Amino acid sequence: MASFDFSSGRKPITAFSLASLTDIVLLLLIFFLLTSSFVTQNGLRVDLPDVASAAPLEQQYVAITIDGDGAFFVDEQQTARDSLATAIAAVRGDREALAVYADSSASIAGLAAVASAASALDMRVSIATEAVAVE
Numbered sequence: 001m002a003s004f005d006f007s008s009g010r011k012p013i014t015a016f017s018l019a020s021l022t023d024i025v026l027l028l029l030i031f032f033l034l035t036s037s038f039v040t041q042n043g044l045r046v047d048l049p050d051v052a053s054a055a056p057l058e059q060q061y062v063a064i065t066i067d068g069d070g071a072f073f074v075d076e077q078q079t080a081r082d083s084l085a086t087a088i089a090a091v092r093g094d095r096e097a098l099a100v101y102a103d104s105s106a107s108i109a110g111l112a113a114v115a116s117a118a119s120a121l122d123m124r125v126s127i128a129t130e131a132v133a134v135e
Helices: 019-035 081-092 108-120
Strands: 062-066 072-074 077-079 097-102 124-127
Touching (some): 062 108, 072 081, 072 108, 077 081, 081 108, 108 124
Antiparallel strands (some): 062 072, 072 077
């Protein structure tokens, strides 16, 4: 019986090309960047109250932060309670809404001061909260 030699005499390729793997990683990166939701982080850390459902805030708003000590911050700049309306008017631009980031231990008097300033400037007020799972 005759023996056939089907080998071509060439050595097999031992190098692995990473070009296709790089393409897949790039496509996955683009997919996750496009499908992820970007959350606006407030510069000051406050303990937001928990609620069953939280409505998303508009993209165009003036951020008002009330910390646990009752200090007011307008777009991360500390402001006195008496000059709240003036500070909001200075940074307002074309924004029509306020987003209030109040610490859960802040008093209702702070929220009333922000609501009063918003009323004087004819602006809407939204209160930032953190959503918790309802069982």
